[in-house]
Amino acid sequence: MTVALMWEARAVEGRGEELLAWVRGQDLPARPLRREVLRAPGDRVLVITWWDAAYEAELPELPEPAGELVARAVHRWRFESLDG
Template sequence: MTLARMWEARAADGRGPELHAWVREVALPALRGTPGLERAEVLTAPGERVLLITWWTGEAADAPETPADLLARPVHRWTFSRTHVE
């Protein structure tokens, strides 16, 4: 079974670039080499939001804790099961 783990955070005012850099420089390297990781993508959205989506075979691991000073609110996390692909 393939799982998608979504991690979404809204940066504190003016800290979007720092949050994006933290995901690329800390969160992604921490996940690399974790058994079952198939791929990872980082996206940004208006409102200084950063999204990390990882795809897993088996159990999905989570990104490390984000420094609180980079965040406007707590991180949101969801795990989805793949049901259909075209």
């Protein structure tokens, strides 16, 4: 089964590039099948990682950035792939 973890944060206004750099500098203790970093207006950054694992498996996730970098708590979602 393939599980996708989604991690989304909103930077404090004007600090989107700093949040993006922070995300890109974060290493996970295990390597996912795939990792993609996206950004959107409003200084938002989204990271999706894909894992070959059971839905309930303990998987490494990005931590919370320092409080002064983000405008709110990180949002996290878990999905299972239905294709393939």
